Amino acid sequence: MGRRFNRVLARLRRDFQLSIITLMGFFGVLGITPYAVYRFSQGNYPVAIADTVIVLSTIFAVAYAWRTGDTRKPGLCLVVIESLCATLIAIKLGINGLFWIYPLILLNFFMVTPLIALLATVAVLVMLVAYASVMPGTVFESHYQMLSFIVTVMMASILSFIFAQRAHYQRKQLQSWATRDPLTGARNRRVMDQELKIAVANQRRHNISSAVLVIDMDHFKQVNDRFGHQVGDQVLVSFVQLTNRCIRHEDRLFRFGGEEFLLLLCNTNEKGLRAAAQQLQAQISAHLKSPGGPVTVSMGGAVLYANERWQDWLERADQQLYEAKRAGRNRIHIDTYQVAETAKTA
């Protein structure tokens, strides 16, 4: 029980959007349920049903987010459903219903991207004003009240939009600082460990094979010594740009050490690994250069075995890199399961 609770807390701490959707859901259900009960007791069924739909859809959205880890779809659904219900409630209750539009604005900006939230709020405003124009005296008691409502809603929306945009940008920047190498933009070592663990889990649960390629610049010290550190840096940056252009969208490049990189290829067997390595090497031979001429790389690769620990998998690829270096550099060495088995039995 205690461990389960700790796991829930850890997940909430790790996943910002999940914690937001949970918090909003909690307060939404807590705040609206008494009103739903009250409206039913008063016989105001359209509003009672709208309140109930809000409560149930909120519970469903939070449960969906927890089960799947996807917060985008339930967030969007909530924004659409709650905007429609809040509009209906405001139409039915007039000024008493209009108060609910303000928490709705906040909810929108917490749940979806700032632009979608702004559009949703404007849509609610347009629906209310259009209805009030067709049926005067239903939603607003006077033109002055309608104008005040439009101005205050727009002010609240625009300020929320600016704040949300800024928070969105800062979160992205923080995420980038925490996960990317500042020089090359490749993913860093911390993310690498996590992604390798995910690949191992995918192998165990879904039998999806993954492969790694450890790539190391050849004689890179000479580049630094002859042309300076800045030129060395530029070669590293060019290498990452070149590699990112060559690999598939789902593959991941990490900066493993100084001039050592790791390429994680998902859903790849030994044949695929070899083909990817050869293609990358051809591109590097053709395009990666320092002022002293072409820069070559050595590569060591390994496909993940069933039930293998990620550290052992990495160790095998590293061993192959070592062999490639020892064999003269500018070459690819791939660890083969069959060969390893044969060698053991021989």
Ligand SMILES: Nc1nc2c(ncn2[C@@H]2O[C@H](COP(=O)(O)OP(=O)(O)OP(=O)(O)O)[C@@H](O)[C@H]2O)c(=O)[nH]1
């Ligand atoms: N410019 C630059 N150089 C780096 C960076 N990180 C590591 N290096 C350099 O990479 C070089 C690595 O040298 P070695 O480990 O001797 O390897 P090497 O010269 O490539 O030789 P082999 O790997 O055996 O082919 C060192 O000179 C490091 O200073 C970096 O961020 N920028």
